[in-house]
Amino acid sequence: DAGVIQSPRHEVTEMGQEVTLRCKPISGHNSLFWYRQTMMRGLELLIYFNNNVPIDDSGMPEDRFSAKMPNASFSTLKIQPSEPRDSAVYFCATRQGNSYEQYFGPGTRLTVT
Amino acid sequence: DAKTTQPTSMDCAEGRAANLPCNHSTISGNEYVYWYRQIHSQGPQYIIHGLKNNETNEMASLIITEDRKSSTLILPHATLRDTAVYYCIVRVPGGSYIPTFGRGTSLIVHP
Numbered sequence: 001d002a003g004v005i006q007s008p009r010h011e012v013t014e015m016g017q018e019v020t021l022r023c024k025p026i027s028g029h030n031s032l033f034w035y036r037q038t039m040m041r042g043l044e045l046l047i048y049f050n051n052n053v054p055i056d057d058s059g060m061p062e063d064r065f066s067a068k069m070p071n072a073s074f075s076t077l078k079i080q081p082s083e084p085r086d087s088a089v090y091f092c093a094t095r096q097g098n099s100y101e102q103y104f105g106p107g108t109r110l111t112v113t
Numbered sequence: 114d115a116k117t118t119q120p121t122s123m124d125c126a127e128g129r130a131a132n133l134p135c136n137h138s139t140i141s142g143n144e145y146v147y148w149y150r151q152i153h154s155q156g157p158q159y160i161i162h163g164l165k166n167n168e169t170n171e172m173a174s175l176i177i178t179e180d181r182k183s184s185t186l187i188l189p190h191a192t193l194r195d196t197a198v199y200y201c202i203v204r205v206p207g208g209s210y211i212p213t214f215g216r217g218t219s220l221i222v223h224p
Contacts, residue, residue: 102157
């Protein structure tokens, strides 16, 4: 298995533009998590899905952020409109059942100018 | 969730054992101790977990004190590639288990 796949790996955009980050989980993993990491705030959980259903989105900073998981093999995190303070590394992680292990993707480094 | 306390940074000579402490004095009886690490520019990676017995796998050993209020992650023969931030997390396992990452310990392994 190729592991958790995220795209793009790097994204540079201007303030006000829409940004879409993508994640393909490991096959068979039924939980998916979106995290954001900055120097100031560390690694923060934004939202997580179980069996494609959003379970907890309390970490989503504001309405500009939205996440979807239309099927078991794909998820998106969208920011519209983007702002400079959204600049961060966004990680997708997946887990199988109640396994102790989460598997993280390589992350998407987002820069909003 | 029980709060954990870790040193901000540590260093270790290559080939020596790296012992990373974690304090979790408010841990409850059904909470497990998990360790993850994050190498620069990569996502976090699971290392090991335990409840009350010492655990060992191919990556590391986990020593949990008898009162479970603290634990130590041991990398027996640290290499330069072990330079990373190490996170100690205490959570109840199960469907709602989601690792919550604090600041961790930045371990630098030097030649």
